[in-house]
Amino acid sequence: MYISKNIESLRYSVIREMSQVAAQYENVISLGIGEPDFHTPAPIIEKAFEDARKGHTHYTHAKGDPQLIEKLSVRLSKDLGKIVPPECIIITHGAMNGLANAFRTLMDPGDEIIVIEPHFPDYLAHITLAHAVPKYVPSGFDKGFLPDPADIEAAITTETKIILINSPNNPTGTVVPKRLLEEISDIAKAHDLCVVSDEVYDRISFEGRAASIYSCPGMENHALVINSFSKTYAMTGWRVGFAYGPQPVIDQMVKVGNYAMACACSVSQRAAIAALDTPDEVIKEMSDTFEQRVELVCSRLEAMPGVRVRRPKGSFYVFADISSITNQSRQFALDLIKEEKVVVVPGYPFGLSCEGCIRIACTINSEQLCEAMDRLERFLAVRRH
Numbered sequence: 001m002y003i004s005k006n007i008e009s010l011r012y013s014v015i016r017e018m019s020q021v022a023a024q025y026e027n028v029i030s031l032g033i034g035e036p037d038f039h040t041p042a043p044i045i046e047k048a049f050e051d052a053r054k055g056h057t058h059y060t061h062a063k064g065d066p067q068l069i070e071k072l073s074v075r076l077s078k079d080l081g082k083i084v085p086p087e088c089i090i091i092t093h094g095a096m097n098g099l100a101n102a103f104r105t106l107m108d109p110g111d112e113i114i115v116i117e118p119h120f121p122d123y124l125a126h127i128t129l130a131h132a133v134p135k136y137v138p139s140g141f142d143k144g145f146l147p148d149p150a151d152i153e154a155a156i157t158t159e160t161k162i163i164l165i166n167s168p169n170n171p172t173g174t175v176v177p178k179r180l181l182e183e184i185s186d187i188a189k190a191h192d193l194c195v196v197s198d199e200v201y202d203r204i205s206f207e208g209r210a211a212s213i214y215s216c217p218g219m220e221n222h223a224l225v226i227n228s229f230s231k232t233y234a235m236t237g238w239r240v241g242f243a244y245g246p247q248p249v250i251d252q253m254v255k256v257g258n259y260a261m262a263c264a265c266s267v268s269q270r271a272a273i274a275a276l277d278t279p280d281e282v283i284k285e286m287s288d289t290f291e292q293r294v295e296l297v298c299s300r301l302e303a304m305p306g307v308r309v310r311r312p313k314g315s316f317y318v319f320a321d322i323s324s325i326t327n328q329s330r331q332f333a334l335d336l337i338k339e340e341k342v343v344v345v346p347g348y349p350f351g352l353s354c355e356g357c358i359r360i361a362c363t364i365n366s367e368q369l370c371e372a373m374d375r376l377e378r379f380l381a382v383r384r385h
């Protein structure tokens with residue numbers, strides 16, 4: 001039977017593959033998947049049950065539950081300092097679906113999208129599914145994983161439709177400063193491009209709230225923000241996210257959303273309404289915990305010969321440069337599982353320039369993180385001798 005070459009060309013997720021390899025061992029510590037270890041706060045779960053019993057178990061509008069959209073509109077307008085009307089918001093099946101929808105809506109086959117390395121590996125799949133072409137702009141350890149605007153501008157061709165950014169970043173934890181966001185927004189406006197801004201980690205940010213490119217002047221006409229409830233409220237399994245941007249884009253995304261998923265899960269959307277009432281302190285507490293863990297891991301890694309780290313300013317990942325030890329990050333990760341039962345993600349899925357790196361997700365408690373660092377240290381010591 002024929003299978004689409006486009007689909008066959010997709011790689012299975014390396015992050016999930018590493019977890020599968022580890023499943024054959026006992027006493028494994030996973031620093032692999034980017035899944036907060038906190039449980040969804042109880043009031044959110046209660047609201048979902050309560051509203052399900054009241055009958056919120058039907059299809060919602062493809063654009064989303066009107067009450068959720070209304071509440072998001074108020075919240076976003078307050079946070080961003082500019083009005084985000086309900087017409088400019090769509091509810092998605094997690095940020096993943098928001099990205100897939102955005103790429104299909106904004107590009108035709110053969111169109112180009114500028115992707116900054118290191119990048120969330122799943123972008124490549126969603127770009128391929130949209131039959132579009134990624135143009136990579138490496139940032140690199142020595143530049144603090146921040147892209148050079150001149151490199152972005154140089155990558156633009158007549159086929160370019162999107163500049164994709166992700167701040168706070170997965171896998172580096174880099175937060176793009178406001179000044180750089182302004183430079184990127186100037187490029188987008190000058191070339192009439194859309195900036196798709198993946199901000200799923202915006203509340204896991206260690207130096208105050210990460211700035212959004214949407215706040216830059218005029219970007220309400222040039223930015224499409226992808227966000228979700230997954231990381232902020234420990235709601236990964238509920239699968240509810242949102243996107244906001246120019247109304248003509250959102251209007252078209254409603255069609256894609258309608259045909260791809262009918263609507264986001266109705267009960268999860270009710271849970272999301274309650275999530276928006278979560279006190280800031282609860283979110284801050286989770287973010288502070290991630291910060292402490294990231295600090296712990298960075299301090300331990302900095303003391304390991306041959307390992308370089310840049311202290312993340314957000315998210316819960318540490319992207320360590322191990323290139324002076326090996327450039328075979330896949331083999332490194334497989335050996336680490338086999339010898340020390342620790343799962344990390346090899347660098348290569350995050351971009352060609354990331355081969356000599358590994359990603360560590362700090363989504364387990366400090367005790368386990370310390371144990372994982374002990375094991376990694378031992379693994380490296382054996383390799384040095």
Ligand SMILES: Cc1ncc(COP(=O)(O)O)c(C=O)c1O
Binds near residue numbers: 229
């Ligand atoms: C950068 C980035 N964007 C999007 C997603 C997808 O998030 P969601 O669970 O909302 O689909 C993830 C998940 O790990 C991510 O790291």
